[in-house]
Amino acid sequence: MTSNVRASLLSVSxxxxxxxxxxxxxxxxxxxxxxxxxxxxxxxxxxADKIIRSDGSIIIGNVYRxxxxxxxxxxxxxxxxxxxKEVEAQQKATQDKLAETDPKLKEHFMRSRMxxxxxxxxxxxxxxxxxxxRRGVEILASDVSGEQEPFSGExxxxxxxxxxxxxxxxxxxLGNIEKIMIAGETLWKARLKETTGGHVQFVREYLAFRKxxxxxxxxxxxxxxxxxxxxxxxxxxxxxxxxN
Numbered sequence: 001m002t003s004n005v006r007a008s009l010l011s012v013s014x015x016x017x018x019x020x021x022x023x024x025x026x027x028x029x030x031x032x033x034x035x036x037x038x039x040x041x042x043x044x045x046x047x048a049d050k051i052i053r054s055d056g057s058i059i060i061g062n063v064y065r066x067x068x069x070x071x072x073x074x075x076x077x078x079x080x081x082x083x084x085k086e087v088e089a090q091q092k093a094t095q096d097k098l099a100e101t102d103p104k105l106k107e108h109f110m111r112s113r114m115x116x117x118x119x120x121x122x123x124x125x126x127x128x129x130x131x132x133x134r135r136g137v138e139i140l141a142s143d144v145s146g147e148q149e150p151f152s153g154e155x156x157x158x159x160x161x162x163x164x165x166x167x168x169x170x171x172x173x174l175g176n177i178e179k180i181m182i183a184g185e186t187l188w189k190a191r192l193k194e195t196t197g198g199h200v201q202f203v204r205e206y207l208a209f210r211k212x213x214x215x216x217x218x219x220x221x222x223x224x225x226x227x228x229x230x231x232x233x234x235x236x237x238x239x240x241x242x243x244n
Contacts, residue, residue, distance in 0.1 A: 054084055055118050064120065064139070069210040070242030073217070075122050075137060076233060082121040132199040135221035137233055145212040153177060153188025153207045156214055170195040182206075185239045191224070202227060206234055211242060 051059040057066040059081065065072040075081075124134040144151060154177050164171045171194045178189040185208055192203040202224040206217040217237075219230045 051081065053118060053120070057120070067243045069141060069213070069215055070240050071208075071210070071215070072238045072240070073139070074233065074236035076124070076230070078125055079122045079137070080125045082123060084118050087119050087121050132196075132201065133222055135219070135226060135230065137230065138218040138220065139216070140218075141210075141213040141215045143212070144209070144214050151209040151212075151214070153179065153186075153209075156207060157188065157190045157205075182235060182237050183239050185237070204230075204234075208239075 049060075053059070055066075056068060057064065059065075059075070062075045062077045063072055064075055118140075120137075120139040122137045124136065126134070144156070147155075157173065157177050161173050163169075171192055174191040174193055180187050180189055188207045190205045190207070192205060194201045194203060199222075201220055201222060204219040204224075204227050208215045208217075217234060219227045219233065221227050221230070
């Protein structure tokens with residue numbers, strides 16, 4: 001496993017142990033960022049506002065489109081899109097805290113920030129649900145260009161599990177890795193359980209390789225059964241020719 005891939009896996013592992021729900025405590029607040037970067041609720045009706053992200057991906061209504069990796073996906077209507085700056089700040093804060101006990105991690109984290117595409121975090125915006133009770137959808141991409149092709153989802157998840165064990169991160173894989181087809185594209189599916197501060201979160205992670213990157217789609221929630229309702233999000237994936 002190359003240092004690039006190792007850094008990317010550390011980034012993915014950290015994402016799973018982040019308290020991303022810190023953002024959801026104030027899902028509709030104005031945090032002082034430019035209007036196009038503020039937390040926004042996904043349109044319940046037809047497309048109105050266009051959200052342009054720093055990597056060139058676009059959200060119109062509830063459809064997220066990434067021209068670089070060549071895919072689109074329908075996000076849950078009415079949910080909240082966390083700002084890029086807030087997600088990045090949360091990731092960096094957690095990375096810095098872990099690096100205090102293991103200085104070697106600092107270099108890995110710096111490399112992972114350079115290699116990983118901006119993470120999209122969308123959080124359930126339901127009255128009566130707060131913090132870890134909220135479900136979420138996350139999309140990220142990690143560089144795997146140092147690995148020999150053809151890329152294997154089984155190998156990626158195995159390496160990720162090894163990194164988590166080595167770093168004693170509170171994430172465990174459940175069951176077997178599944179190889180599936182969605183919209184004519186091969187994806188791999190893994191189920192995970194993560195524990196943070198006594199709170200248990202279940203994850204269904206889908207993986208596709210695009211442009212020598214591992215593009216990951218994560219469904220996250222407090223119980224695995226509740227993720228079944230989010231499966232249509234994954235099956236709304238559409239792949240197309242990416243830009244150069």
